[in-house]
Each structure stands twice: as C-alpha cells, then as structure tokens.
Amino acid sequence: MLKYNLQKFFIFFFLLSTALSANSYLRPEHLSTIQYGCFIEEKAVVFCTDQEITNPDVIVRLPLLEPIILSSGIQAFRVMATLENMTKLNLNGAKLNISFGKDREAVLNIMISEKIIYKETSSLKKSHLIRSDVPSNLPLYNSLNEIYKSADVSNIKINLQEIIFGDS
Numbered sequence: 001m002l003k004y005n006l007q008k009f010f011i012f013f014f015l016l017s018t019a020l021s022a023n024s025y026l027r028p029e030h031l032s033t034i035q036y037g038c039f040i041e042e043k044a045v046v047f048c049t050d051q052e053i054t055n056p057d058v059i060v061r062l063p064l065l066e067p068i069i070l071s072s073g074i075q076a077f078r079v080m081a082t083l084e085n086m087t088k089l090n091l092n093g094a095k096l097n098i099s100f101g102k103d104r105e106a107v108l109n110i111m112i113s114e115k116i117i118y119k120e121t122s123s124l125k126k127s128h129l130i131r132s133d134v135p136s137n138l139p140l141y142n143s144l145n146e147i148y149k150s151a152d153v154s155n156i157k158i159n160l161q162e163i164i165f166g167d168s
Contacts, residue, residue, distance in 0.1 A: 024151055025148060025149060025151055026065065026149075026153070030151050030153050031062055031064075031065060031153065032061075034153055034158070036048050036061075037051075037053040037059055039056060040087055043163065045161070045162070045163060048158075050157075055086070057086050058085060058094075059083070060081055060083055060084075060158050060160055062081050062098065063081075063082055064080040064081075065077060065078070065079050065148065070131070074131055074132060074133045075131075076131040076141075078127045078129060079108060079127060079128045080128060081096050081110050082122045083116060083122045084116075084119075084121040085116040085118055085119065085120055087118065087163075089118065089166075090115060090117050090118070090167060091116040091164060091166060092115055092164045093111065093113040093122075093164040094160060094163050095109070095160075096111075096158060096160055097110075098156065098157070098158050098159070099159075100140065100144055100156055101143040101146070101147070103139050103143055105139035105140060106140045106142075107140065108140060110128060
C-alpha cells in the first residue's frame with residue numbers, strides 16, 4: 001500500500017512540476033502587453049511611451065517572438081513588430097529599434113516596408129530570423145532565449161526611429 005501511495009505521489013509531483021515549468025515560457029498573452037503609443041507632429045516622431053495614452057497617432061506592437069528549429073536542426077527565433085496607423089495619412093513604412101535586455105548587442109533593427117492606410121495595421125508577412133549559429137547574432141539570440149524561457153517581457157523596449165509617409 002505504501003509503495004502504491006509513493007508512486008502516486010511521485011507521479012503527481014512530476015506532473016505538477018512539468019505543468020509549472022511549462023507555464024514559465026513566453027506565450028502570446030505576454031506579448032500582447034507590449035504596446036507603444038506614439039505622437040507624430042509635422043511627420044516626425046515626437047513622443048513614444050509604453051504607458052497607455054489617449055489617441056496616439058501610431059501604435060507599435062511586438063506580436064511575434066517564437067522559437068523555431070530549422071530543417072538543419074539549428075535553433076532560431078522569428079521576431080516581428082507591427083505598426084497601427086492612426087495618423088489619417090498613408091504610411092509607407094517605419095524604422096524600429098527593439099532592444100531585448102541591457103546588452104548593447106541584443107538589439108534588432110526592423111524596417112516595416114509596406115503601405116499602411118489609416119486605421120490599418122502592418123502585416124506579419126516578413127519576419128526576422130535570428131539564428132543561434134550566426135556569431136554576430138549570438139548575443140541577440142541569447143537574450144531572446146532568456147526572455148522566452150523566463151516569460152519576462154519587461155526588458156523589451158521599442159524605439160520608433162522614423163515614420164515614412166506616403167501619398168495622402
């Protein structure tokens with residue numbers, strides 16, 4: 001009887017520890033908390049914040065940060081940001097700088113290069129692939145991996161560097 005109870009205890013403990021560790025990985029709801037609102041004046045970015053603001057001209061989000069394994073077995077991350085246009089003008093894109101921690105090399109420059117009309121959001125058709133086997137990407141890959149495993153998005157900072165306006 002004691003052996004049976006011990007087996008049940010260890011099975012329960014194993015399942016509980018597996019469930020708790022599975023919850024620590026980054027999920028889409030963690031990414032949904034990352035949102036920067038920006039004000040634009042005379043076609044220039046004047047202010048951006050991760051705090052909720054009323055009527056921002058542009059909203060930048062990071063909806064895609066997912067680990068993948070390439071067919072060659074190499075580990076990588078897919079990362080992409082989106083831009084929601086509330087400027088009442090057409091946009092042809094934007095330049096973003098996203099930092100993933102305090103390491104100066106853990107930075108990703110993203111160019112959104114598509115037409116974004118008023119009240120629309122850019123697509124995720126073009127994502128960035130950060131591979132673990134590229135030496136120059138290793139600090140960025142390691143930071144992404146740490147963020148993914150800890151599910152802590154507090155070190156992700158977005159800087160909207162430039163808005164590219166199109167024809168009205």
